[in-house]
Amino acid sequence: MYPFDYHRAGNVADTLTLRASLADARFLAGGMSLLPMMKLRFASTPNIIDLRDCEELRGIEASYEVVRIGAMTRHVDVAASADVQAAIPALAKLAAGIGDPMVRARGTMGGSIANFDPAACYPAACLALGATIQTTGGDIEADEFFIGVFETALKDGELVTGAEFPIPDAAAYAKFRHPASRFALVGVFVARFGELVRVAVTGASRSGAFRWAAAEDALTESFSIRSLEGLKMDHSEMNGDIHGDNEYRAHLVEVMTRRAVLETLESAPAA
Amino acid sequence: MKKFGVGQSVERAEDARLLLGEGRYTDDIVPANALRLFVLRSPHAHAKILSIDKTASLESKGVAGILTGVDADEDDLGGFPSLVPSNAPDGSGPNFAPPFSVIARDIVRYAGEPVAIVMADTLDQAKDAAELIKVEYAPLTAVVSLADADKPGMPSIWPECPDNNDSLGVFGDKAAVEEAFSKAASIHSIDVRVSRVAVSPMEPRVATGVWNEAEGRYELTAGVQSPHMTRTQLAACIFKVPPSKVRVRALDVGGGFGLKGVPHPELALVMWAARRLGRPVHWFSERSEGFLSDCHSRDHISHCDLALDEDARIVGLKFNSRANLGAYISLAGMHCAQGNIGHLSGVYTTPAIYAEVRAYFTNTVPIASYRGAGRPEALVVLERAMDAAAFDLGMDPAELRRRNLIQPEQMPYDTGFQFTYDSGDYPVSQTKAQEAADWAGFEKRRAEALRRGKLRGIGMGHVVEIASGMRDEMGEIEIEADGSVTFSTGFHNHGQGQETTMRQLISEFLAVPPEKIRMKDCDTDVQNFGLGSAGSRAAAVGGALIKTLSEKVIEKAKIIAAIPLETDAAQIEFVDGTFNARGTNKTATFAEVAALAHNPMGLPDGFDGGLAHKQIVRPGGPTFPNGCHICEVEIDPETGELDAIGYWVCEDVGRSINPMIVKGQIHGGVAQGLGQIFGEFIEFDREGQLLTGSFMDYQMPRALDIPHITTISHDVPSPNNPLGIKGAGESGTVGAMPAGLNAVCDALKPLGIRHFDMPASPHRLWKAIHDAGGIDAICKPTEAA
Numbered sequence A: 001m002y003p004f005d006y007h008r009a010g011n012v013a014d015t016l017t018l019r020a021s022l023a024d025a026r027f028l029a030g031g032m033s034l035l036p037m038m039k040l041r042f043a044s045t046p047n048i049i050d051l052r053d054c055e056e057l058r059g060i061e062a063s064y065e066v067v068r069i070g071a072m073t074r075h076v077d078v079a080a081s082a083d084v085q086a087a088i089p090a091l092a093k094l095a096a097g098i099g100d101p102m103v104r105a106r107g108t109m110g111g112s113i114a115n116f117d118p119a120a121c122y123p124a125a126c127l128a129l130g131a132t133i134q135t136t137g138g139d140i141e142a143d144e145f146f147i148g149v150f151e152t153a154l155k156d157g158e159l160v161t162g163a164e165f166p167i168p169d170a171a172a173y174a175k176f177r178h179p180a181s182r183f184a185l186v187g188v189f190v191a192r193f194g195e196l197v198r199v200a201v202t203g204a205s206r207s208g209a210f211r212w213a214a215a216e217d218a219l220t221e222s223f224s225i226r227s228l229e230g231l232k233m234d235h236s237e238m239n240g241d242i243h244g245d246n247e248y249r250a251h252l253v254e255v256m257t258r259r260a261v262l263e264t265l266e267s268a269p270a271a
Numbered sequence B: 001m002k003k004f005g006v007g008q009s010v011e012r013a014e015d016a017r018l019l020l021g022e023g024r025y026t027d028d029i030v031p032a033n034a035l036r037l038f039v040l041r042s043p044h045a046h047a048k049i050l051s052i053d054k055t056a057s058l059e060s061k062g063v064a065g066i067l068t069g070v071d072a073d074e075d076d077l078g079g080f081p082s083l084v085p086s087n088a089p090d091g092s093g094p095n096f097a098p099p100f101s102v103i104a105r106d107i108v109r110y111a112g113e114p115v116a117i118v119m120a121d122t123l124d125q126a127k128d129a130a131e132l133i134k135v136e137y138a139p140l141t142a143v144v145s146l147a148d149a150d151k152p153g154m155p156s157i158w159p160e161c162p163d164n165n166d167s168l169g170v171f172g173d174k175a176a177v178e179e180a181f182s183k184a185a186s187i188h189s190i191d192v193r194v195s196r197v198a199v200s201p202m203e204p205r206v207a208t209g210v211w212n213e214a215e216g217r218y219e220l221t222a223g224v225q226s227p228h229m230t231r232t233q234l235a236a237c238i239f240k241v242p243p244s245k246v247r248v249r250a251l252d253v254g255g256g257f258g259l260k261g262v263p264h265p266e267l268a269l270v271m272w273a274a275r276r277l278g279r280p281v282h283w284f285s286e287r288s289e290g291f292l293s294d295c296h297s298r299d300h301i302s303h304c305d306l307a308l309d310e311d312a313r314i315v316g317l318k319f320n321s322r323a324n325l326g327a328y329i330s331l332a333g334m335h336c337a338q339g340n341i342g343h344l345s346g347v348y349t350t351p352a353i354y355a356e357v358r359a360y361f362t363n364t365v366p367i368a369s370y371r372g373a374g375r376p377e378a379l380v381v382l383e384r385a386m387d388a389a390a391f392d393l394g395m396d397p398a399e400l401r402r403r404n405l406i407q408p409e410q411m412p413y414d415t416g417f418q419f420t421y422d423s424g425d426y427p428v429s430q431t432k433a434q435e436a437a438d439w440a441g442f443e444k445r446r447a448e449a450l451r452r453g454k455l456r457g458i459g460m461g462h463v464v465e466i467a468s469g470m471r472d473e474m475g476e477i478e479i480e481a482d483g484s485v486t487f488s489t490g491f492h493n494h495g496q497g498q499e500t501t502m503r504q505l506i507s508e509f510l511a512v513p514p515e516k517i518r519m520k521d522c523d524t525d526v527q528n529f530g531l532g533s534a535g536s537r538a539a540a541v542g543g544a545l546i547k548t549l550s551e552k553v554i555e556k557a558k559i560i561a562a563i564p565l566e567t568d569a570a571q572i573e574f575v576d577g578t579f580n581a582r583g584t585n586k587t588a589t590f591a592e593v594a595a596l597a598h599n600p601m602g603l604p605d606g607f608d609g610g611l612a613h614k615q616i617v618r619p620g621g622p623t624f625p626n627g628c629h630i631c632e633v634e635i636d637p638e639t640g641e642l643d644a645i646g647y648w649v650c651e652d653v654g655r656s657i658n659p660m661i662v663k664g665q666i667h668g669g670v671a672q673g674l675g676q677i678f679g680e681f682i683e684f685d686r687e688g689q690l691l692t693g694s695f696m697d698y699q700m701p702r703a704l705d706i707p708h709i710t711t712i713s714h715d716v717p718s719p720n721n722p723l724g725i726k727g728a729g730e731s732g733t734v735g736a737m738p739a740g741l742n743a744v745c746d747a748l749k750p751l752g753i754r755h756f757d758m759p760a761s762p763h764r765l766w767k768a769i770h771d772a773g774g775i776d777a778i779c780k781p782t783e784a785a
């Protein structure tokens, strides 16, 4: 690790003032993505601003229509939340399947979406549920927020404060775990709002999580696995490495989509 | 029965200390004034070093010194030798054996090879300085693939070995095999790739070097399995000083698995730097550094032909393999390539065997031992050949094995190849394992799985492996004046539970309670000889050692007891910790005798006081632990995901000192064997850069990937040592590799797949299933919705 100065402030307003006073700095949430990179000297920063004292960034609120999750809410808290389990069980399950108990006890939702790892789980949920990402600069729709691998619409010094997830009629997240890292080799989040279906895929693409428009159209037309028959994921957009070439990843997208649809049907049969 | 003696599953004496953070690992006891050493490693797999400029880095904060190959030449620093000789491929003489260099001179030969070492007050300072070292390289084409190492046009890694083929080992009787093959009813061939893996012990490699100016000698505290063997190499080959000028000790060590039995460059580097700089020097490997620079293991490409008669009895076996050495030959590199080829006999009566093993240099980190060290490399191929033959003949592989098993009444059995097996009842082991696994009911389970759209397979692997091949070991039992016992030995405990089993043995023979037994550190200053813990030897050799030492101590104690009991030593018997004078009611306790031994005033003039004994013991021949392993798996053909359903093993470790510890050894061994079959795999790119350099890419098995392991014992004592112990360290791994791989191949069998190479990672499985036409080729699963 390269040396850095460590800072923290007691609330969001003071954190932003602190940030503005420093030429170059990075926020620290759970540290599960940032710290390993710093330890390997792949990432460095002169200043770390720890968000741990920003109590207002923590917490979960559910209304009839949305679940709001504060940026500093840890994966373990989302997984264990009765509100999330009741409103969007697929989201609780997604959080419960991230990493291992140590990672879930420190990693945060805000950190996950700000980081936008191409194999991270939360971005798929944000895209499929049509979440609104709340930042200190305003609200950003998930479709506009995620730009490319490790690249989001966040501006320098802008903080994610939380995300609002619309509550679907039914949803499911099917994740095929990377055999070594246990991130998503391919993860597919399917959400149904009345007739409308949204499908988001993570892990598979060279450019991060994305919505699979053809599957959305087919499933909006008729929500059944029959609708997916013959639907092919384009190989050329897929990532390929020693754990799976692009053909395999494209195939897994099709399989995981089918499984997510089946699970969605099981959780709430289509009207 | 004694509460703490041999045969009891007593709790491990070392666990409380280790679990409560009270262990003494090398990194826990770094001297306060120690410098931290950082190794600047080659980014290239093969390159010329044109220049190294350390001017800027020497100015960097906290730096105490920077050393390179130039300095090493100045000090005539040597390399670690290969311990196992072989022959040149053309038979002209011994093979060329370049020592395992500790720091590069003018050429780097693998990515990760030490190029410079930086010593600074803190590790971060050392890393900062290393970034300022300017090394100019002229990259050379790298030889990365074992399969292509001797292809025309490949560069030579060593001019002495132009086609990179370093050696050819020829074993067995070629004419007899040709004769057998000419008469065979059927011949079954198979190619098996034994993948390359990273040992990855829980505690990374670690070393602290001290230069003892007063005594003019080097001192090393390190995570090694055998301080004495390490000392021998460091003294003779690196520093070229007498062994008495080097002290090596190993305190707590978090797993060795063979890796830490092989000396690595950093052991020499910390000691060298300590002498140069006059301060202790400490190095602790980071995990990613370990992936690059720990010797890797296995990495063979093998071909086997098995000849059977019309009753499916083996009449001959031919074996031909390529073994990777890496860029240098490590201490155990050639041993892993050729030293354990005797395992091709397996548990079967095979009248004729012929094997050729070619070993190659590649631009990769050297190969060294890993749990099994050549045993699984041979046995996994033999056991795959058995299954392939059964596949060809449409026979139950269990039946094919049963027909060929060596029978218990044939023991001791001379295989006619390399080994003479001591004892064992292979047919009973197979029966017990098959019953436990419900082998007979498997086809029903396969059919049921197929109805769920899953491919289910079962696989068997017989293991028989040499243990305690290195027979000598030294130990000392000293009795204190209070009757307590201290014990020292060259064995080193790095997780096996030897502090417990050695105590059990002492308690058995001296009738001393465990709390009165102290183990001394494994330290060349405590004892001057030892071979260490490796090759599944500590129980069998240690049992003979402790029995002998105890008998010698009791012999002398009887002479001492005879003084107060007023008789002569021949009339004294030692029963349950008490010395009795035969025919009288006079007794002396062990503690009383110990006290008298240390009270010169109470002893007759001229009597040699004290009560201790030290010697080297060599028990009879090696032992052959064995067992029948069965593994059952289920594969999801849609994704290639593998689910390990169950695992059963009937093992024969001879007499066991602590059955609980034996089970633990089997469990751990099985997990490591299955890990390699299910997904562990080291991969380089074409330039020789490591692609699997962290646990984010290297598929280390998790607890949940390993099925429940049922262990059944059918122990047949060994006649080769006084306690009948065989050993338990490696057989789990050696048996699990073939059992696991055979299960995977059996699952794929309905698709017409005859062989599938490890690792059975999801992508590779899916591809194999997909290429064979998918599961639809054999059935249409009933869709759930």
Ligand SMILES: Cc1cc2nc3c(=O)[nH]c(=O)nc-3n(C[C@H](O)[C@H](O)[C@H](O)COP(=O)(O)OP(=O)(O)OC[C@H]3O[C@@H](n4cnc5c(N)ncnc54)[C@H](O)[C@@H]3O)c2cc1C
Residues within 6 Å of the ligand: A026, A027, A028, A029, A030, A031, A032, A033, A034, A035, A051, A071, A072, A097, A098, A099, A100, A103, A106, A107, A108, A109, A110, A111, A112, A113, A114, A115, A117, A119, A120, A121, A122, A154, A158, A159, A160, A161, A181, A182, A183, A184
């Ligand atoms: C072993 C392991 C396994 C994992 N497995 C998975 C998995 O299966 N699925 C998965 O989705 N993830 C996985 N992760 C990643 C994990 O979820 C991380 O916790 C998460 O991606 C980052 O969250 P964090 O709170 O740790 O962020 P940090 O590491 O603290 O920060 C990450 C980045 O986001 C920035 N940041 C953090 N919070 C904010 C904020 N509120 N506003 C603006 N920027 C911010 C930081 O500056 C930094 O650049 C795994 C991680 C590990 C170590």
